[in-house]
């Protein structure tokens with residue numbers, strides 16, 4: 249049976265499930281609970297800046313741009329009522345896995361800014377917009 253938890257989104261934006269961290273991404277539409285893990289080498293996507301078009305996040309570690317659409321496909325199921333969100337944890341989460349919530353700075357929710365890779369000819373090599381992220 250799936251394990252669920254309740255999060256107050258007015259107070260918390262980060263969820264730990266064992267060693268896995270998720271954050272609330274507000275990228276237009278309803279908030280998403282996405283894994284805080286860049287598919288390149290695990291950088292913190294919560295500290296990524298949105299690209300100018302708002303469709304990708306630029307990882308702070310090496311600049312990989314991760315598509316919000318791909319993150320949406322891999323996010324944890326969440327049903328909201330106001331600020332209360334019921335989250336379904338990954339199916340393979342053992343019953344004794346510690347779960348905690350907290351509030352952290354999430355730069356990914358800032359308004360889109362200038363392209364951090366403007367003028368970088370290698371930037372397109374780091375674009376993973378169409379690839380699946382390494383999240384559950």
Ligand code: FES
Pocket residue numbers: 286287288289290291307308309310311312
């Ligand atoms: S870990 Fe994100 S770009 Fe390398």
